[in-house]
Amino acid sequence: MEKLNGKRVVVAGASGGIGSHLSKLLRQSGAEVFMTGRNAEKLADAAANAGVPEDLCFVADISVEAEVALLGSRVAQVMGTPDILVNAAGVGIIKQIENLTLEDFNRSLQTNLVGTFLLVKAFLPGMKEVKKGLIINIPGVLGKVPMAGAAAYSASKYGIVGMMQSIREELKRTEIRITNIFMGGVDSPFWDAIDLKVQKEKMIREEEAARSIWFLCQQPASGVVSEMVLQPFNHQAI
Numbered sequence: 001m002e003k004l005n006g007k008r009v010v011v012a013g014a015s016g017g018i019g020s021h022l023s024k025l026l027r028q029s030g031a032e033v034f035m036t037g038r039n040a041e042k043l044a045d046a047a048a049n050a051g052v053p054e055d056l057c058f059v060a061d062i063s064v065e066a067e068v069a070l071l072g073s074r075v076a077q078v079m080g081t082p083d084i085l086v087n088a089a090g091v092g093i094i095k096q097i098e099n100l101t102l103e104d105f106n107r108s109l110q111t112n113l114v115g116t117f118l119l120v121k122a123f124l125p126g127m128k129e130v131k132k133g134l135i136i137n138i139p140g141v142l143g144k145v146p147m148a149g150a151a152a153y154s155a156s157k158y159g160i161v162g163m164m165q166s167i168r169e170e171l172k173r174t175e176i177r178i179t180n181i182f183m184g185g186v187d188s189p190f191w192d193a194i195d196l197k198v199q200k201e202k203m204i205r206e207e208e209a210a211r212s213i214w215f216l217c218q219q220p221a222s223g224v225v226s227e228m229v230l231q232p233f234n235h236q237a238i
């Protein structure tokens, strides 16, 4: 296992269920963690809980190019080039196609897919300079298998997979690794705004979902975990 001690890790979505737990685990393992999220109050709470100082936190909307550029500058200023970028930011809009508006569709793509693109644009150049790094995204199982009502969400998540696989082809002469984690349902605030009957008690716990990413962050650099699938035991879609 690679030691996390001293590793510089940027966590996007650090104010969320998975990202906040991940930030804490990474910090406890001695990593230097930079946390970013959209809601300032939630981010401050998550940072306090993870033991990450205020100057390693930054509020940014990943769907807005100028805000991600400011995030990139701030990280460069206080931390330099990150060893690891984890994108745990995302929004879930689950509606049958007849109820899905263009605004819903655009918001899904703009946050989940364009947001991922902007994060990669902000942090990949630094990694390319040093020819090493690790980028972890969470397309989720809906980035691999269909579900009724997930047209917008799946479009954004399948898009992440295609985009990252394509970028991986460009990185063959570097030691920059890309990992996609196909996660099934996680009991997190993600589901709060979704009008769907779900059995949260059967979902993966946020802490356990975070622990799987923490594990991925420690994979030895001679290999790459290009994909990981983690699903609730009683609901295996893949």
Ligand SMILES: NC(=O)c1ccc[n+]([C@@H]2O[C@H](COP(=O)([O-])OP(=O)(O)OC[C@H]3O[C@@H](n4cnc5c(N)ncnc54)[C@H](OP(=O)(O)O)[C@@H]3O)[C@@H](O)[C@H]2O)c1
Pocket: 012, 013, 014, 015, 016, 017, 018, 019, 037, 038, 039, 040, 042, 043, 060, 061, 062, 063, 087, 088, 089, 090, 091, 092, 111, 115, 138, 139, 140, 141, 183, 184, 185, 186, 187, 188, 189, 190, 191
């Ligand atoms: N929960 C699941 O069942 C599940 C399953 C598979 C994959 N995933 C994926 O895992 C990731 C994390 O999900 P979660 O369960 O931790 O959900 P969550 O608790 O709702 O957290 C989502 C995070 O994304 C951030 N975010 C949303 N829109 C943003 C934007 N425009 N700019 C910046 N940050 C934004 C939120 O920031 P604020 O709260 O500060 O606004 C929050 O930190 C997402 O990509 C999700 O699609 C989740």
